Amino acid sequence: MARAVSPRRKIAFTLLAWSVALLLFFPILYTLITSIKTEGEAISGFNLIPSFTLENYVEVQTQRDYWKPFSNSVILSLLSTLVALVIAVPAAWAMAFSPTPRTKDILMWMLSTKMMPAVAVLVPIYLLFRDWGLLDTRTGLTFMLTMINLPIVVWMLYTYFREIPGEILEAARMDGAGLWGEIVHVLTPMALPGIASTMLLNIILAWNESFWTIRLTTTNAAPLTAFIASFSSPQGLFWAKLSAASTLAIAPILIMGWFSQKQLVRGLTFGAVK
Amino acid sequence: MGQITLSKVNKSFGATTVIPGIDLKIEEGEFVVFVGPSGCGKSTLLRLIAGLEDTSSGTISIDGRDVTGEPPAKRGLAMVFQSYALYPHMSVYNNIAFPLKMAGTDKATIDTKVRDAARILNLTNYLERRPGQLSGGQRQRVAIGRAIVRAPSAFLFDEPLSNLDAALRGTMRLEISELHQKLGTTMIYVTHDQVEAMTMADKIVVLQAGHIEQVGSPMELYNKPENLFVAGFIGSPRMNFATGAAAEAYKAHTVGIRPEHLALSPTDGVWTGTVGVTEHLGSDTFVHVDVKGVGPMTVRAPGETALKHGDTVFLTPQESRLHRFDKDGKAVR
Numbered sequence: 001m002a003r004a005v006s007p008r009r010k011i012a013f014t015l016l017a018w019s020v021a022l023l024l025f026f027p028i029l030y031t032l033i034t035s036i037k038t039e040g041e042a043i044s045g046f047n048l049i050p051s052f053t054l055e056n057y058v059e060v061q062t063q064r065d066y067w068k069p070f071s072n073s074v075i076l077s078l079l080s081t082l083v084a085l086v087i088a089v090p091a092a093w094a095m096a097f098s099p100t101p102r103t104k105d106i107l108m109w110m111l112s113t114k115m116m117p118a119v120a121v122l123v124p125i126y127l128l129f130r131d132w133g134l135l136d137t138r139t140g141l142t143f144m145l146t147m148i149n150l151p152i153v154v155w156m157l158y159t160y161f162r163e164i165p166g167e168i169l170e171a172a173r174m175d176g177a178g179l180w181g182e183i184v185h186v187l188t189p190m191a192l193p194g195i196a197s198t199m200l201l202n203i204i205l206a207w208n209e210s211f212w213t214i215r216l217t218t219t220n221a222a223p224l225t226a227f228i229a230s231f232s233s234p235q236g237l238f239w240a241k242l243s244a245a246s247t248l249a250i251a252p253i254l255i256m257g258w259f260s261q262k263q264l265v266r267g268l269t270f271g272a273v274k
Numbered sequence: 275m276g277q278i279t280l281s282k283v284n285k286s287f288g289a290t291t292v293i294p295g296i297d298l299k300i301e302e303g304e305f306v307v308f309v310g311p312s313g314c315g316k317s318t319l320l321r322l323i324a325g326l327e328d329t330s331s332g333t334i335s336i337d338g339r340d341v342t343g344e345p346p347a348k349r350g351l352a353m354v355f356q357s358y359a360l361y362p363h364m365s366v367y368n369n370i371a372f373p374l375k376m377a378g379t380d381k382a383t384i385d386t387k388v389r390d391a392a393r394i395l396n397l398t399n400y401l402e403r404r405p406g407q408l409s410g411g412q413r414q415r416v417a418i419g420r421a422i423v424r425a426p427s428a429f430l431f432d433e434p435l436s437n438l439d440a441a442l443r444g445t446m447r448l449e450i451s452e453l454h455q456k457l458g459t460t461m462i463y464v465t466h467d468q469v470e471a472m473t474m475a476d477k478i479v480v481l482q483a484g485h486i487e488q489v490g491s492p493m494e495l496y497n498k499p500e501n502l503f504v505a506g507f508i509g510s511p512r513m514n515f516a517t518g519a520a521a522e523a524y525k526a527h528t529v530g531i532r533p534e535h536l537a538l539s540p541t542d543g544v545w546t547g548t549v550g551v552t553e554h555l556g557s558d559t560f561v562h563v564d565v566k567g568v569g570p571m572t573v574r575a576p577g578e579t580a581l582k583h584g585d586t587v588f589l590t591p592q593e594s595r596l597h598r599f600d601k602d603g604k605a606v607r
Contacts, residue, residue, distance in 0.1 A: 171359035189363045
């Protein structure tokens with residue numbers, strides 16, 4: 001039975017929810033505010049009222065090329081997601097529909113690689129990349145991003161595929177569908193929402209990845225994460241420009257996330273709330 | 275069309291043998307029910323016939339053709355699953371049309387057949403809906419519709435009514451029996467509910483631990499159970515059993531008597547007992563009696579009775595209706 005909620009309780013909860021939301025959103029908001037301050041205002045301490053200048057945005061784009069890292073970000077996140085899906089769909093499929101006694105172990109082992117600190121393998125990977133001529137190349141970075149996100153992609157897809165009842169596949173078999181008919185008419189349409197939300201999440205993860213993208217690139221393959229980082233180094237700290245660059249870097253993904261939030265939420269809570 | 279023969283069919287999963295070897299013949303147009311407690315192998319047996327599981331040894335033939343190694347699609351059978359197994363992303367129309375599409379039937383024929391099936395099953399107004407927008411009974415009808423459009427040589431039902439509520443189960447039971455009358459196609463129906471088995475079947479196959487305990491018409495099983503298991507499984511309320519001195523009086527190791535074949539008297543009878551719970555159904559009353567030296571027994575008394583908890587009563591079994599079993603549980607006739 002639903003409990004009656006007193007108006008006072010309701011107001012308290014609403015305030016609490018808004019405070020938590022604001023707390024979570026505050027770093028992004030403050031970045032946005034700082035990006036429209038002058039450099040003087042930006043370093044003069046905490047201040048929520050900017051002078052609404054767009055100068056930083058103009059300067060960020062004239063000082064450095066924004067479009068190249070932007071296109072790198074787009075290409076890297078899309079390509080690495082595509083490659084990850086091509087590998088993960090059949091893998092998750094096999095694990096979901098014809099599991100062996102070792103399937104769970106393999107899944108756990110894959111996930112365990114995500115628990116290892118990336119720094120631990122930085123030197124060997126850097127050396128390998130150097131020897132293979134992959135440093136600062138899109139190929140190298142696509143490979144890296146694919147590999148680091150693959151465990152999560154396989155896990156997500158596995159949980160999705162597990163939700164497809166086996167009886168439906170048997171029904172399709174009884175109805176005269178061959179393997180191909182089963183894949184085209186039954187499996188794919190049922191798995192599509194799951195594949196779509198996995199894809200969205202992986203694009204976001206790849207877009208935001210900064211450890212490897214900053215360390216394995218310099219200019220040619222550098223995505224937006226490296227673009228932001230470049231404002232914090234040699235010439236000293238330019239908070240306002242750094243914020244403008246960050247805003248430009250997160251804007252595309254934020255917009256994409258906004259439009260696909262329904263799909264994303266479904267993806268992240270799938271299986272938990274059916 | 276629709277004669278199915280199983281010969282020495284065996285199924286093992288690894289080291290576990292589920293079905294040790296079954297011989298069974300299902301005649302054309304028969305309504306056969308596989309019944310037994312859970313885990314008896316009845317669903318496995320159905321899935322072997324369907325081709326969803328491979329037999330470990332033995333042969334299955336349909337209309338004289340050996341189909342043991344053939345995939346489900348080639349066997350010409352249709353199946354209705356316990357969970358309905360409808361395609362959630364397709365409309366009711368497309369769900370029913372799916373097997374025809376897979377068979378490469380032309381659009382006009384598909385349309386006629388789907389609409390015919392929908393009419394028979396009262397689904398005409400729901401053709402555009404998705405399965406998620408239907409009630410349990412309607413979903414079950416869609417599953418049946420999907421099975422009937424392709425005119426299979428036999429229908430396989432795997433506990434199709436167990437997800438429905440009691441009232442709907444009664445209605446659907448009638449509808450499936452009606453459908454069998456109308457189509458005259460062989461039907462194999464799996465259930466753990468002996469009431470479904472008794473009311474629908476032409477022939478019941480009672481299974482336990484992968485073995486066939488008895489095959490026969492509902493009345494044969496009811497009147498002449500071959501062993502204790504069948505005697506106890508078929509009939510509701512359950513048959514009463516007595517061993518020891520009470521059974522020896524009838525020259526048997528165990529005697530069984532159905533609740534409706536016990537006469538209840540306040541003054542005299544063979545067995546003396548104390549009334550426990552009485553269950554009033556209106557048409558009948560089930561009186562649970564604790565019989566001295568025998569144990570609890572259930573009596574079906576017609577209409578209403580005024581018996582109260584703790585009353586002393588006398589029971590007399592109709593000797594002609596008494597079932598005698600030897601110490602191995604086999605019927606003695």
